Amino acid sequence: MDASAYERIFYPRRLAVIGASDNILKFGGMFLHTIKSHGYEGEIFPVNPKGGTIQGLKAYATIEDVPGLVDLAVLTVPAEQTPAMAEACGRKGVAGIEALTAGFREVGPAGAALEQELLAICHKHGMRLIGPNGFGVYSPTVGLTLMPGVDFSRRPGPVGFISQSGGGACDAAYLGRSRGVYYSVMVSIGNGTDIESAELLRYFAADDRTKIVGMYLEGVRDGREFFDALRLCASVKPVVVLKGGLSDQGERGTVGHTGSLAGTRAGWDAAIASAGATPAADMPDLVDCLMAFQCLPGFTGGGAGVLAGGGLRCVESLDWASEFGFAVPPVSEATTEAVRKLLPPAGSRPGNPVDLANPVMSPKVIVPAMRALAEEPQINFLVLYQMLFYLLNEMRRMGGLKVEYHLEIAEAAREVRARLGKPLALVLPEVCSDPELWEVERGRAEARHHYVANGIPCFDSSRSAFSVLRRVADYYRP
């Protein structure tokens, strides 16, 4: 397929909703409502035999009645009606159709036959099929979501996403929103009858908008084809893969012809890694990896300079850095002394890690200490622990939650990175999300947004920080 066809399907300017309805409790009504609510920027053409006006838009009895080009047509009609509608779309010259409904091969032989019929119609017309039985496309550039997520972010970003689960795609979209991870386009492929994982990996490999790829994978159509595409894509940009269906108990797709890879998590992780891609453990871990790749292109790790308030956090940083193969190297006597002068005398300790004594030390101390550590040649990146809860809760008690520590720290981190090439990662643990203290969580979420927007990945725990950083460093290792 030439690139312009992909462009028309993933960034459609003119969209038809076949089976559109005024009733938003009906499938076709709900999807049209979602598309409008989310603020799709292109033109929408409702199609319904009754014509007239649907949800305030002029409706057409058939797609062939729509004036001019249609890029993408969404079929919200029952499965058995899709071949006829696809046929009309083909005659119209639509670039792609998306069949949202279930009722195809996943329900048995009759559904499988219907699915093949649909595919044959698409082939005949040179038209592409997304799905069936998937949520289709979320495309922030044009403000389109066919997924049931009216609160997805409208901001486009560098991550292309492929999902064999519609719900999983929604989770990834929302998790991304909360973690500052933004998408170029997200495709929920459903049954993957036509457009599926391997093709999308090749598409994303060549797509300039997409710098990082994430995917949720259950089965693959052809193991060799999939791994070739995975290797190709991972050779030019990071690809993070969450594989579901690893257990003997679960149903799973076969990989290749032997099924030999359809085994344990460790086996799959190894296979993914050997293709040059990055394995993820679950959806939050996947999105954490995407965030880290988004913030830290080219990160190769090595020695961490750690700043943390309190002995436990320092011990923990050493433990998890070790566990994931990072050094927390000693620093020079001069640096140690310089940092000592910044710290309060009680409960602090200079060196590496720097014990800041207090879980929420002021940037007046943190910033010069960060700068001093970053000057050490054996330190390649910085990790800062901030237990924002303690600060925010204290502020809440004193009547005002306004905290701008993160502005100063992010600014200093940017300066250090620009000058020395040494990035910062944050550990911002959840300490207490009690209903009575819930406002405090908002402060943490705000700080996280600011940090990530400034290229500083934020993790919920030390374990996830070093685990994710390890995988990023492994990807970029020469």
Place this chain on the structure above:
Amino acid sequence: MDASAYERIFYPRRLAVIGASDNILKFGGMFLHTIKSHGYEGEIFPVNPKGGTIQGLKAYATIEDVPGLVDLAVLTVPAEQTPAMAEACGRKGVAGIEALTAGFREVGPAGAALEQELLAICHKHGMRLIGPNGFGVYSPTVGLTLMPGVDFSRRPGPVGFISQSGGGACDAAYLGRSRGVYYSVMVSIGNGTDIESAELLRYFAADDRTKIVGMYLEGVRDGREFFDALRLCASVKPVVVLKGGLSDQGERGTVGHTGSLAGTRAGWDAAIASAGATPAADMPDLVDCLMAFQCLPGFTGGGAGVLAGGGLRCVESLDWASEFGFAVPPVSEATTEAVRKLLPPAGSRPGNPVDLANPVMSPKVIVPAMRALAEEPQINFLVLYQMLFYLLNEMRRMGGLKVEYHLEIAEAAREVRARLGKPLALVLPEVCSDPELWEVERGRAEARHHYVANGIPCFDSSRSAFSVLRRVADYYRP
């Protein structure tokens, strides 16, 4: 030490604060202020050579001037003044003193000598020492916290806690509050010069208030003594241990005389398990374990009946159940058919797991499906996934966040457990904690509180659910 001395120290009715001050920026002022703010229920006697009134309370020039018994005295004075103060406490017949300040063996030989002097004074008077260099006692029964946490829960509970980190104890207290885990008494032992881990394990083993023990451990004074006490305590109640300082990079205490255990996480986990205790990976994981032990006494696991909305959640449950050695056994045709009748036709699947089609299916469907699964003899417990975010966010958009699904589900779970002895665990993942959607997080926190209060542990992820349940089942395995 006889039990009444512990009682006086951990549940003091009459408390002296030595070095108390009106200035809450000073150490002695801050601690007195915290104790008052938290709502300590006993009598407080500020001690300061100036006498007069401090923070509205009558102050005494020396502790010996206080009329009547004093159970516990908190020394907030600088390290070098502690021996004289301890001497006066000994003469007064105080049961225990707690030295909050640093400046002892952790700062070098002079500090170590001071620490030994303090210990000798305590021994001479038959008085016990907590610390120095620790946060001491948090005791919800009497409303006391010496830790800087005025928002700790006031509710006592079944968990005794020992920490070699003051900050770690605070984290555990707050994490417990947000997860519905409550404490009998929490002791931050600091340098552990007198009262330390092994003694506290023996104390908690015999303590009727304490049904479960949690601990954060860095080093131990005597490896044999520690492991004997750990084995003893774990033989009568669950003990969950988080070991910090596992890396070659970190400073760590030695275990026994050989240091042979001072190795990897896996090595320590094995040693802890061989003592019959339960290893934890980090503080949130530790508190999750405490929550699960609190909710599920006697849980031995076996076969899980899983209910989840969406294919990904079903696949994930099978994967993580397998990974941690649980079965998700098939159910009878009759049960499958009964559940099928409850479900919406599109996107659902009966069996085990039950795919509820929708991440937030109504209790009208969930409750009878739970009951049907629980009747199957090969199912020993239930796991329900609720992606509350999707429901709560929809409610928020529609103008009202009131959701009471958890009330119905918790009630049904209680009935199933009472009738069939089969408990429920919840997976309540964070989907999106965006600043703009932050109210939604509150709904999740409220649901979690309600569930845990009804004996239903709630986990953030499938991985943590099955990982924690595995350890609980291992503890109770005959």
